[in-house]
Amino acid sequence: MADPMRAVQRLLDLRRLSLLDELPAALNDTAPLLGAVEVTVLLVDYEQIALWPLTGAASRTNESIQINDTAAGRAFTSAHPVRCDGAADVVLWLPLLHGTERLGVLRVKLEAAPDGPYQALTVIAALVAELISGRRFYGDAVEHTRRRLPMQLAAEIIWNQLPPLSFTAHDTSITAVLEPSYDVGGDAFDYAANGTTLHVALFDTVGHGITASALTTLALNTYRNARRCGLSLTDTYRSIDKWVRNQHPGAFVTAILAELDTDNGLYQRISAGHPAELLLRHGAPLPLLPAPTALPLGLAHMRTRPPEITRHTLQPGDTLLLYTDGITESRSADGELFGLDRLSDFVTEAEARLLSPAEIMRQLVHTIISYEDGELRDDATAAMLQWHPPR
Structure with a gap:
């Protein structure tokens, strides 16, 4: 059963004792509380060309989404949510903003379109952005995700x-x-x-x-x-x-x-x-x-x-x-x-x-x-x- 406030509380608990490496798993654990099937963080790379899934320090992925000419990219560049209705599910792309700094997007996959506005999901996106900004300097998960080449x-x-x-x-x-x-x-x-x-x-x-x-x-x-x-x-x-x-x-x-x-x-x-x-x-x-x-x-x-x-x-x-x-x-x-x-x-x-x-x-x-x-x-x-x- 959807319970957005419980999802918010679980994510708030991450602020004190957790590393960002644990955020992807925590988001998927809380997905049912948001009426979602899957929730994924994607961060913009240093060159601001593509969006990459946050996977933590232990693993990297080559699966990215280009910013130009994609729904995810539109959410990133416009700083507004973008909704895509598919045959089997609905995907919401929510911008991750720390103030006006664009960190990336949050992909929320739903089984069906939400009833009415989705303020609860935008609150989750804002909370995720705060978690990333506040805890990024305690580990290298964000840097491992954003860097696609060795940095001099x-x-x-x-x-x-x-x-x-x-x-x-x-x-x-x-x-x-x-x-x-x-x-x-x-x-x-x-x-x-x-x-x-x-x-x-x-x-x-x-x-x-x-x-x-x-x-x-x-x-x-x-x-x-x-x-x-x-x-x-x-x-x-x-x-x-x-x-x-x-x-x-x-x-x-x-x-x-x-x-x-x-x-x-x-x-x-x-x-x-x-x-x-x-x-x-x-x-x-x-x-x-x-x-x-x-x-x-x-x-x-x-x-x-x-x-x-x-x-x-x-x-x-x-x-x-x-x-x-x-x-x-x-x-x-x-x-x-x-x-x-x-x-x-x-x-x-x-x-x-x-x-x-x-x-x-x-x-x-x-x-x-x-x-x-x-x-x-x-x-x-x-x-x-x-x-x-x-x-």
Whole structure:
């Protein structure tokens, strides 16, 4: 007999003493309480190409579901349930969301269509997402599922430094992508919401591999330290520059260090040798902000004047796209750059299709990879910031 509350209680018991390896079996044990035949967790891989069953650390499976052109993929990309009625059963695909971060989908196989709305099953999906997010760091089950290739050490170091790819609060959303997933070394992003201030940073380190990842790690954590100490943008720039110069003489990092006041839309940033952001309003690109406004981090001693802060007031609905040069400088087989115009056209068209920021970023990085014939020559990182308060 279906008893959703008992199912919720059993899953809640997993929060304290269980490992994620035990979640697949626990879900199938509770399936009858949900009126289901089978319940399966599928997680998105690092490249965001396919969804893979969570099987635990002891076993792996090669059975996956592609995100493009599948019901499971529609649930993942839209963040809404998708129902498929078959001859013998009904399958519900429910998105697994931690906040706005897309973890994967929950497949619920039923003998018959549910009576009325299926809120109980969406509650189960939300609880499963919380279990995955809260317990993923106590074992490697999630990593074993999501990784489809060996990850290089430099990429391991970078991924362990990053916040979730997507975040939404105070009428502001930010989502990012990072490629190549298994071999990235010199790019990184960070953000933090403190009161009505959203802090955003994007870093592009000279070089590649383990040396670049060490420099990126230093810049990223110095940025966080300065932010948490309450330093201004100018002093944050100086602090990162000092540590980069002291620990890696001759090396440098380009960056955008930015703050958005979510109350009034005031956007302030320092462009440390970095390309200007793409700014879109009502589906059309606006003139680029001044860039760069300071030397790259690690080279500030070559200029006597302080870094310049650019200030710009956003309008409700504005989109800012921060990116590293691996996006615009990707090349086709005949050597043609992807360029800023193509980037602007891509984002404009994607927004016109009402895609979510996370889906725009997923499709953007796949477009860049395809443009370079499947193999990136440089790290490609982008972060989309949208400010959409009530008018």
